[in-house]
Amino acid sequence: HMEHLKKKAHENGLELHIEPHDMNPTSDMVLASVGDVPMAEFWRNHFNSAFSVHQASSTGHIYDKPIVAAEAYTSFMTCWNLYPYQMKNQGDWAFSTGINRFVYVRFTHQPWQNQFPGMAFGPHGIHWDRTQTFWPLLSDYHKYIARCQYMLRQGDFVADICYLLPEGAPNVFVPPPSAFTGDKWTPDRRGYNFDGCPPSALIEMAEVHEGKIVFPSGASYQLLVVPDVETMTPELLEKLESLVRQGATMVGSPPLKSPSLSGYPECDGVVNQLVEKLWGGTEVPADPTSRKYGKGTIHWGGVLSQSDAVNYAKDPSLDIPEEDRDNNYSEGLFGHDGTRPGTPYPDYESTASILKEMEIPKNFSSTGEVRYSQLHQTGRDIYFVANRTDHSITDECRFRTNFSHPQLWDPLTGETRPLPQYHQTDGITSIPMNFEAFQSFFVIFREETGRSGKESDPSENFPSHSTLTELTGSWIVSFDPDWGGPEKIVFDQLEDWTGRPEEGIRYYSGIASYHKTFELDNPPDTDMASRIYLDLGEVHDLAGIILNNKNLGEVWTAPWHIDITDALIEGENDLEIRVANRWPNRLIGDEFMPYDGVSDGELPAWLSGDEKRTSGRYTFTTLSCYTKDSPLLPSGLLGPVRITGTKEN
Numbered sequence: 001h002m003e004h005l006k007k008k009a010h011e012n013g014l015e016l017h018i019e020p021h022d023m024n025p026t027s028d029m030v031l032a033s034v035g036d037v038p039m040a041e042f043w044r045n046h047f048n049s050a051f052s053v054h055q056a057s058s059t060g061h062i063y064d065k066p067i068v069a070a071e072a073y074t075s076f077m078t079c080w081n082l083y084p085y086q087m088k089n090q091g092d093w094a095f096s097t098g099i100n101r102f103v104y105v106r107f108t109h110q111p112w113q114n115q116f117p118g119m120a121f122g123p124h125g126i127h128w129d130r131t132q133t134f135w136p137l138l139s140d141y142h143k144y145i146a147r148c149q150y151m152l153r154q155g156d157f158v159a160d161i162c163y164l165l166p167e168g169a170p171n172v173f174v175p176p177p178s179a180f181t182g183d184k185w186t187p188d189r190r191g192y193n194f195d196g197c198p199p200s201a202l203i204e205m206a207e208v209h210e211g212k213i214v215f216p217s218g219a220s221y222q223l224l225v226v227p228d229v230e231t232m233t234p235e236l237l238e239k240l241e242s243l244v245r246q247g248a249t250m251v252g253s254p255p256l257k258s259p260s261l262s263g264y265p266e267c268d269g270v271v272n273q274l275v276e277k278l279w280g281g282t283e284v285p286a287d288p289t290s291r292k293y294g295k296g297t298i299h300w301g302g303v304l305s306q307s308d309a310v311n312y313a314k315d316p317s318l319d320i321p322e323e324d325r326d327n328n329y330s331e332g333l334f335g336h337d338g339t340r341p342g343t344p345y346p347d348y349e350s351t352a353s354i355l356k357e358m359e360i361p362k363n364f365s366s367t368g369e370v371r372y373s374q375l376h377q378t379g380r381d382i383y384f385v386a387n388r389t390d391h392s393i394t395d396e397c398r399f400r401t402n403f404s405h406p407q408l409w410d411p412l413t414g415e416t417r418p419l420p421q422y423h424q425t426d427g428i429t430s431i432p433m434n435f436e437a438f439q440s441f442f443v444i445f446r447e448e449t450g451r452s453g454k455e456s457d458p459s460e461n462f463p464s465h466s467t468l469t470e471l472t473g474s475w476i477v478s479f480d481p482d483w484g485g486p487e488k489i490v491f492d493q494l495e496d497w498t499g500r501p502e503e504g505i506r507y508y509s510g511i512a513s514y515h516k517t518f519e520l521d522n523p524p525d526t527d528m529a530s531r532i533y534l535d536l537g538e539v540h541d542l543a544g545i546i547l548n549n550k551n552l553g554e555v556w557t558a559p560w561h562i563d564i565t566d567a568l569i570e571g572e573n574d575l576e577i578r579v580a581n582r583w584p585n586r587l588i589g590d591e592f593m594p595y596d597g598v599s600d601g602e603l604p605a606w607l608s609g610d611e612k613r614t615s616g617r618y619t620f621t622t623l624s625c626y627t628k629d630s631p632l633l634p635s636g637l638l639g640p641v642r643i644t645g646t647k648e649n
Contacts, residue, residue: 002034009036017069021052027171028055029198033063037101041071042094043185044078044087044126050187055173057098058195061157062205064217069101070094073126079625080117080583081633082126083134083541084141084556089438091145092386093186096373100152102145104128115607117583120623133510134580137544140412140554147411151442152384155377158363160355161194162213162221163345164202166229167236167259171198176308178348182388188371191362192352195219203239208246208296222360225351226252227344228307231259234270241274245294249358251351253305254279288350299354308347361400361428368395370435379403379447385433386440392558399429403445406431408461410441412557419443419461434462436558465533465561465644469520471575472640476515483510483586483618496540497635498585506632507589509619514577514637520568529645532568535561536577538638544578561644581635583619584626590617591628598622 006016018035020028032038032055040056041049053070060068072094073087091102106125110118118131129135165173173196180187197206202224205215214220224243232240232255244250254275258267275282278293285301292298345351352362364372369389375382381401387393399406406419406429422431429445474492479485484504497505497512520532536543542556547567555562596604596615606613607620 002031006034006036019052019056019071021049021055021172024170026169027165027198027200028052029059029062029165029171029173029196030169030200032056032059033065033198033201036065037067037069038063038065039069039071039103040099041074041105042090042099044073044075044082044090046076047074048184049074050185051172051174053094053097053099054175055196057157058173058197060098061159061195061219062197062201062215062217064215066153067101068099069103070099072102072104073128074105075124075126077123077625078126079623080127080132080587083582084138085438085541085558087126088440088557089386089388089390090186092438092440093182093188093371093388095148095152095384095440096188096371096386098152098157098373100149102149112607115620117587117619117621120621123623133583134542136511137542137554137556137578137580141542141556143414144411147414148384148440151382151409151411152373152375155375155380155382156218156220157193157195158374158376158381159193159195159219160222160360160363161192161351162224163194163196164224164226165196165198166227166344167199167231167233174343176343176345176348176351178308182371186388188388190348190352191365192348192355193363193374195221199233199236202243203235206239206243208243208248211247211249211296213243213248222249222355222358223351224248224250225345226250228253228305228346229344230256232271233258233260234263234267234274237271237274237278241278241293244278244296244298247295249297249299249354250278251299251304251346251354253284253300254282256282303350304346306346307344361426362398363400365398366395368393370395370397370433374400381445383443383445384440385443387435387438390437392434392436394432394434397431397433397443399431399443399445400427401429401445402427403447404429405446405448407444407446408441409444412439413563421461432461436560439558463530463646465535465646466529468529468532468643468645469518470640470642471516471518473516475637478513478515479505479508480510480512484508484589485510485512494637494639494641496638497581498632503589507585508635509581509583509586511578511580512636514579516575517572518575518643519572520643529647531563531646532565533561533644533646534564534575535559535642535644536637537640537642539579540634540636540638541581543580543637546576546578548574564643577637577641579637582633584630585632585635586619587621588626588628588630588632590619591626591630593617597624 009016015036017037017039018032019039020031038056038059040052042053043049057068106121107129108119108121112118116131181190182188206213212220213224258271260267278298284305287302288304289301290297290299363374371386371388373384381403383399406422407416408419409416419431422429474490477491478488481487485508497508500506536555544554545552545562547564548569550567552562594615605611
């Protein structure tokens, strides 16, 4: 029926996106492969659906779907509490798994032009629409997302392990828990990357080339890990026999019989014959054992024949609320009795040890908390790397590549520059790198001829910033009077709005403009610095920068600074910093006034204009989240605001 639906969509100039992860009556990955774009979802809270991300990305890689989408930041009762910096770490995690299109949940159609925050999608989603306080300051955040999505659609995903899914349906791909590090919401893949593959895709498309299992999509793998199951059809076993005979390396134990009544009982005899060929029998060796067959090798026995099974129903890392135990998501993952093993594959370390024996280095490794993804194009390797911590780190990152001349591409700014300090040995390029909190980069390695390059260079990969001056003293701050704030007020020093005595500032939600003039002792074309930056220090929650009437863009994440070199002038410089916070403070302030919102499922009469609104409230929304006792959120520019410079060699 999905093929028919796709045909109808194409006849009408549409695409079909399929998001299967709720134990539908088929294999999730097979169903997703029918669509033009496979989709996943990842939740911000309430339900951990990370498994669907691994399914969708694997579908894209195996079935040659260059765009892999995700229903992004699905959530429950976040109540206008999320903003871009909070979202960046989880977004970068999704990018590192293979997602390259975000479908935000949600952008509500607003029936009113003058009501804010307005209509909500019940308790769900992150309220990503024009009624957000910071919507006018999202341009650079959206550019960041667009740059990452574009880069992550280039080339072929690089992975070494292909996990074969069990036959039958319903079916989800659940990788071994030990293949991950990180927390429950952002489980990061370890040094050897992987995909899942349905049996039908392996049978129809897989071939062997130079010892690797390859697909027409360009995906290729060093190892095929088969599931620890009692049954396999003769058709699947015949494909496995063919692949190993041609040189593939396979990991896992033999089945005992066929699951099918087709050709019964002869089918079981075929299974036994193929098992005898490949494994030499069904008795599992006590220790890991390798067996040559044709040009290939089979590894099994010991830990290689023990599934990395976890009782997911008792695993707190999934964080499934008790009230959701009976929903389809939970039952699909756990089985009805909540005891279904989490995965039919051996633990990650035992599989990784085989790759080490084959002298295949990890895709990526580091000394700290850096996640990664690797893509390959003819003539270059592309790595996405991101700091998964909320603090700055210095790390030695090791990339598996045969190319050299690494370049840093910054998706935050669009800047590209060489990384002159690196070391290459045995197919591994080591690069010292600095990351601010949750900062991310693309590192590009190019195939260049006629240039030797230097493996060691005195230049620093990340020039340090030095403070040229701090902007101290008073600021003129302008709030929007329509939202209760003063049109103009002087702050003697930078401070949190919630600590001010004025109710119109303490409960203010929206954008306020900070104004100041300053002079630099030296113009930027001297030896003072190569580039000059405005560093905001602490800001809640994001800011837009205008210098000398030039809009320089927004600051929404670390390193919390912006390049102002080309906008500086000699003499007096006029600076405006537009700072936006979130809705909760104004919603909380309105709780001190009479309630005049949705009642018994009915919209208030004043909303249609039939009556005058008299409550004194500034906001209206269909979702009530706060009381007058709810804590206020830090807001405004806290600084210190500094002018900094970098001196590049």
